[in-house]
Amino acid sequence: MPKQSVLPPIVISALLFCCFYFLTPWHDDLLMRYPRVMDGFWWQLITSQFMHHDAPHLWFNIAGVWIAWLLFPDQLKTPHNWLVGLPILLTSSIVELFGAPTYEVYAGFSGTLYGLFAYAALKDALNRNWIGGVVFAALVIKILMDWDQPETGDAIAVFAHVGGAIGAVSLVFAEKLALKRNTK
Template identity: 35%
Template sequence: MNSRVLFLLSMFRNLPLVPISISALIVLVWLLPVDQWLEYHRALIGQGQLWRLLTANLAHIDGSHLLFNLAGLWLMAWWFGSALSQLKWLVVTLACGLAVTGGLFLFYPDPLWYRGFSGVLYGLFAAGSVFMISTHRWLALAGLALVVIKLVGDASGWPVVGSEPMHDFRVVHQAHHLGFIMGALVAVLWSRVSGQFGSGFLRTES
C-alpha cells in the first residue's frame, strides 16, 4: 500500500474518535429542537421512555452549559492522552452516562429533570486517573484526592472552591458523585481483568 495512504490511515486511527463523536452529538442535539425529547424526565422515564436514561447526557440547558461541558471533555482528552484508549473512552462514557441517570432515578427522587455531561466528565476523570496510576502515580492520586474532597464538600454544603454554580440553574451534585464512582469502578475492574494498572500515554488499543 502507498506510504502516504498508510500515513493517513495511521493519523485517522490515532484521532480521539470517541471524544470527536461525543462532541458532534452534543452539538447536533443543541442545534436541533429535540432537547425536550432527550432530557432526563423522571415521570416520563417511569412511563417507559427509557432512552432518556442515556440521551439526557447529551442535552444541555443553554449555550454556556454546552461550552463548559465541551471544554471539560477536551480537557479530559488532553490530560489523560492514551490512558483512555478508544475502547476505554466508549465503555467509560456509556457506563457513567447510565450510572448518572439510572442512579438519579433509583436513588434520588428529588431531581425531576436533568441535562448535561458533567456527571460523565467526573467519571472520565476518575477512570483516567486510575488508569494513569502506574505511570504517574502521585499525580493521579493527588487528582483523585482533590476531586473526592470537592465531591464531599458539595454533598456537605462546604464552601469548596469551584462549587458555586456558573449557570442560572441548580447543579445536580448527585450526578457528579454517581459518575465519579462508576468511572473509578470501571477502571479498577478493567485493570484487574487486564492484569495491569494503567495503560500509559496515547494508545488506541484497549
Template identity: 30%
Template sequence: MPALPRLTPSLQLTLILAITLLLLGVLPSWSEPLLEFNRAAIDDGQWWRLLTGQWVHYGAYHLAMNLGAFVLCGYILFRDASLKHYATLLLLCLLGVGLGLFFFSPELDYYAGLSGALHGLLVGGILLTFREMPWMNGAALLVVAAKIVQEQWPGFDTSHPLLPVPVAVDAHLYGALVGLVWGVAFVVLGAWRSRHV
C-alpha cells in the same frame, strides 16, 4: 511547527460525540424536550432519556463548559486508550448517572448535561493512566474526591451564576463512583493478568 495529534480510534469517538453535542446544542428547542432526563416521561416508558438527557444542555455556557471538558478529557486521558475500554467506560458512566438519578435522587425531576459522566471519565481516566504519572494522578484524584465531598456536604450551595438551574451534584457523585469502580477493576484485572501470563 508542532505535529497534529494522531487521530486514534478513541480520539475519533471523542470528536464524533463532541460534534453530536454541538449539533444537539444548536437545536435546543427540539432536542431538550425530546431528550432531557424527565422523570415523568421515564415513568411513562421513555427510558432512553436515562442516557440522552446527558447529551443535551441548558444553554450555551452549560454546553461550552461540558463540551470543552469532554474534548480535553478524551484527548488527554483516552487518546491512546483502547476504543473498547473508552467506549465501555463512557457507556457505564452514562448508565450509572441516569440510573443513579432515577433511583437514588427522587427529588430531581429534570436533568441535562454531561458533567456527571465527565466525573466518571475523569476518575476512570486518572486510574487508567496512574502508572504513567502516579504523583500527578494521585493529586488529581484527591482534588476530585475533595470536590465530590464538598458538593455532598449539607448546606452546599448548588446555584451557579451562569446556569439557569441548580447544579445536580448527585450526578457528579454517581459518575465518579462508576469511574472509580471501573478504574479499580481495570487496575486489579491488569495486575492479575500480568501475574498469570
C-alpha cells in the same frame, strides 16, 4: 508508540453540539424526568446526558471533553479507551434518577465527564503518574464539598457527578480484577 487519536473528542463534541442545537424541537422528550423514565421512557437515561439547559452549560462540557483528552493521553489514547464513557453515562443517570427523584428535569454531560476524569485519573494514579493522583484527589474533594454543602452546587448535579465517579472507580477495579484473573 501510536499517537493519541483526536477522533473521540471530535465525535463527542460534535454529538453534544448537534444534540443541543439541532434537536431543540425534541428537547423536552430527551431530557430525563423521573416519572417519564418510570413510565417507560428509558432512553432518557442516555439522551439526557447529551442535552443541555443552555449554551454555556454545553460549552463547559465540550471544554471538559478536550481537557480530559489533553490531561490523560495514555488513558484516553484510542477510540476504544473512550467506550468506558457508556457505562459511566448510564451509572451517572441511574444514580441521579434514584438519588434526586423529586427534581423536575436533568440534562448535561458533566456526570459522564466526572466519570471520565475519575477513570483516567485513577488509572494514572495506580500507574504511579502524579498528575492522575492530583486530579483524582481534587475530584474526590470537589464531590465531598458539593455533597457536604449542596448550596455550592445543584443537588442533582452532585448525584450525577457521584454516579459518574462510582461508575468509573468500579470500572477501574473491575479491569484490574479481570487482568489479575487473566494473568493466573
